[in-house]
Amino acid sequence: MEHAPFTALARVYDAIMADIEYDAWADFILSYAADVDVKVSSALDLACGTGNLTRQLSVQGLSVTGLDGSAEMLAVAAGQVPGVTWVQGDLRTFDLARTFDLITCVFDSLNNLVAEGDLLAALKRAQAHLAPGGLLAFDVNTRLGVRELWEGDSIEGLEALPDGSEVHYHWSHRYDAAAKLGVVQAFCRLLGGEHDGEEFVETHHERGYDPAELEDALREAGFASWEILEYPDYAPPQADSPRVWVFARRGPK
Structure with a gap:
């Protein structure tokens, strides 16, 4: 009866998560990108799962790739979201040999990286796959969350x-x-x-990640700048914020 994470769950995931506002999250991300003058034509959706955010990015006319570690989740995604490139890969080690204007990783997926150094490894991989001036957007639960x-x-x-x-x-x-x-x-x-x-x-x-830890990891991963904010109003996080959003930029060159 016990299964590995995100395997058996793939069959029922979308039914259980039907009320999650992926469309609003996509608007939140793309509005931020527009406000900071990031021109987005290509996107990589990390930990894409069954493709719910991926779909929202695709319907905006972007060229989208979805990456996830679960073959079962990707099989569901491929069956319901056309026009997307699907890749099975590990957030800490993936190498797609190309870059993207926008990289996303939502629904506290990075919190599933629990070993020491895992978060930094994933951020380094994301930074390496961003085009110059590109934007990484993700959310995480804080330690309190x-x-x-x-x-x-x-x-x-x-x-x-x-x-x-x-x-x-x-x-x-x-x-x-x-x-x-x-x-x-x-x-x-x-x-x-x-x-x-x-x-x-x-x-x-x-594993929860607080803003100070995120800043240290972003700096070590080589990002040029970042903002840590709350959804949906882009407000600065408070000491008791259970979840934060991070928008991090790669340098222009």
Whole structure:
């Protein structure tokens, strides 16, 4: 019943995340890019999952590549978002031998990098794939956000799937103070259809990153400038901000 993160979950991910405002996130990112005069014609969506933000970038007329470590998530993405190049790769080591005007990585995906040096490795790879003057946009949960992920430390629901069946999900969260990691146990049960009664669990870990840590990593990764802001008003983060957005620029040459 236990599966690796983002494998079995791919079948039901979009149903559970149906209310996530990927369109608003895309507008937030592209509006910032326009405000700082970054001309965007190509984009790389890191940790693209089932392609929800990728789709929003593509419908804006951009040439888009989506990269994710999960073959299962990419298979779903490829089946529902046409006109995108899909690549399986590791955020810490990928090499596409080209650059992009915009690189995105949303929905606290970088928090899944939990080992020492992982975040820096991913930021270095992103910086190397940006065109001169290009923009990296990502969001992360802060240390507070990872400690206090959900009110009541659980979420539960019942969602319809495309084949007429349903998924019941119960996800629980705890904070491992010794490891300084948030731990989410994602339980799902399929109801109806050919997989009626099938159950699976995935265990996900997240490390929180505060603004000062992010700035150190961005500096070491070679970014020329950056801003750390809150969604949706681009305000400076507060000490109790559970999540922040980062917009980082590669130098012009």
